[in-house]
Amino acid sequence: SSPSATSEEETYTLTYNITFPPSEYDYEPKHYAVETFAERIEEETDGRLEIDYYYSNQLAPEDQLLDALASGTVDMGGHGPYWGDLVPTNDALWLPFATQGEEDAMHLMRETEFGDIFEENMEEYGAKVLFYWPTSSQSLMTNEPIRSPEEMGDTNMRLPTGLYLDWFNDLDVAPSNIAATEMYEALQRGMMNGTIYPLYTLDTHNYHEVVDYATSPGIVDPIVCMTTISMESWEQLPNDLQETVLEVGEEMEEKAIEGSQQLTEEALDTAVEHDVEVNELTDEEIEAFQESSTPLYEDFAEINEDTARMVEILEDRMD
């Protein structure tokens, strides 16, 4: 952040690095979290706080964004819960079938200790969560129908996060580690049988061209994206600006929830339009997937006190 002028009417400019490409539709959660957010902030602060946003990792590579936030190189970030390697609690948001839909996930993050633990760990590393923007779900998109964990066996899928490695091994899924930029072609040419990837990419990234089946809800429902601010930059902001940022953030969070639901609906429409068969998983099928991933929950709980507590909270909610 770079404060200029001298009086108490100091103006601030924050750089905001988003890990995703620009939105295609105005209703996308990302659109609220970036463009609408920046506009609203400027409005509410009478231009005292300006936000310069950059899509597609233009300021820092995705893997290094959290460190860039922690060092204050980039003021704000718009991203998913990556960096489980650096902050283990981040991976909690990738646990399979831990939440059911936007409302449920936002309740978990906002009303339970789970969210507090998540945010405390991020803050300890140097980034403060301002607001969340759930973004559709992480679907199992494949070129053969899959309704059960058993049917995942003997396939070859892109490994979406290191967290799933043991789970994939248990299910006899061969994990392919390939660059995201090469995934479309790999699916097109049948190099992989499938991928666990955001449902909306059927529409926005034209993945309907390269997969035949998708599950709904996805393995992670919803994907919880968030807008964070470097602790260093946060502390430089005067109290009234901090308050405005949080208020506007809350506003965007509400809009993002609706946007996320619409994004999923549009993706499902796209699927129907282009003959991608959507497996609407039944409760029993979901339960079977959940059960198959139990060892993964156990491994995650063993990392530290915080991850153990997070799993405990999730288990309490499931009962």
Place this chain on the structure above:
Amino acid sequence: MYTFVKIVRAINNKMLWVIGAIISLMAILLFYDVIARYFFNNQTQWGFDLSVWFTGLSAFLAGGYVLLHKGHVRIDFFYENFSERKKSMVDLVTALFIFLIAFAFIIIGGEMVLHLMELEAVASTGLNIFMWIQWLMVPIGGILLAIQALIDVINDMYTVFTGNKLWEEES
């Protein structure tokens, strides 16, 4: 001083074999992965991470070697007509730029290594090694580049004052 010059040149020259071996290993490893996936539906879990790391090593460790052999491309249509003394003056400015870059890599890269050591962070995507090991190439690359630039500065200073070279560099 000559000993120091000799040692630096020897270290950077040795990088030829280190990096050559790294790139060859990477070729074998990726090839193995392709075969293992196609025929046995079972590629290695560490192949991807290792390739990424090796690619980084092949880049960072080579800065000094390429500098030693004058392989960093320059626009020389004025430079080629400069006198030896003038060329050395330009090369001293080059050294300033190099030190700026190398120090950034040594200091910030070094800080990252220490930070990741303290965190005991392990890359979880397959190659489960400490992340600080992967980052080590950044400060080391910076050091290899900086020491090479340093001995070039010695040579260039000599040229600026005397018009001659202390030793000739083969390109």
Place this chain on the structure above:
Amino acid sequence: MDGGIVALILFGSLLLFMGLGIPVAFTLGGLSLIFGFFFWDGLSSVDGFVLGSFGKVSEFTLSALPLYILMAAILRYSDLAEDMYEAIYRWLGGIKGGLAAGTNVVSSIFGSMTGIATVATATLGVTARPSMLKRGYDSKLISGTIVAGGSLGVLLPPSIIMILYASEAGVSTAALFFAGIGPGILATLVFMAYVLIVCYIKPEMGPSIDKANRFTFGEKLTSLKGILLPVSIIILVLGTIYTGVATPTEAASVGVMGAVVSAGIKKKMNWSNIKQMFMMTVRINGMVFWLLIGATAYARIVTVSGVGDWFAGTITGLDVNRWLILVGILLIFFILGMFIDPAGILLMTAPLFLPVITGLDFDPIWFGVLFIITMCMGYMTPPFGFNLFVLRGVAPDISIRELYVSVWPFVGLYILVIILVMVFPNIALWLPDNFMN
């Protein structure tokens, strides 16, 4: 500060220090650190420089770079490349400029093997150039042919820049890939026509074998033996990619293995050859990566400084004919391409230009192809032309002056291709329109 002044400072200082003769990679890196301090939050921009550099060299798709350079080095020092050129020469040697025309074809084949522009340039610089020089071809014509042909790597699928564009514009990657094929082939044909015509008019630039020394049919047939191994490597790599055995990046390793086996068959894998291969690989790879590190950092500073916004603002607000706006946008891409890396230009300007393009009812796939062709030029236009530097690194005996001069005819040819694609959109759109669903 006014965007125009910032652009002047950024690009002016780049020109100044590069012109002085400071190596390009260090000019880019050093200026990024200095300007980062002023345009991007003081010392914390140094963290950005280091994190960005680590991130850049950790991109998996860049693994193809050292591997293909190694492959080229093996082909060169085992004389496999020379064998291939000897065969081309025996068959096409009777035609003035025949070898250059053959190189146009070879470069588009290499362009189809990888997604980046650097690989074909490095490979052909290592292999085609010595073979053509040996047979009396004009050095400038050779350089232009190789640099222009190398850039086709991003126009012919696969292409990393196309994948980036598709994701920015929300269009289908496959459609864009298909759309690149027509213009890519057209560009190859235009280049071939050009070299043949030029050499017909000035035979000293690409001499043919005089009638008395023409090869007999028998000699031509024997030479095909030399083409067998290199062609098998190419088929192996392309086959690996298009049958879905491996990604284009992984396929580079197949190319290396093919080259090692072929060199082994020729009994050329001896210790002194291996050392030569390594020396070439490590040097070129190191040079290219440090250039990439500098270029990425520099593009980031240009992004943060708001120069892209300023350029976009000068054109998108104009109330003129939509075709003029389109040409204006392409002109801006061309100017930026003289200074910055294409991926940086794309990410910086896409959010600004894409809404304008769709608002004016232009097809985003077709526009994407025009953008990519403009970027092909960006790889070769002075003062910052990535492929120029790669060729220079591969062949230090060429002067930069010569390189800077050699590309202009080919820039003109690329502009011709752009005009053709603008006037006849079907050159790009026919394939995707007919083969997608």
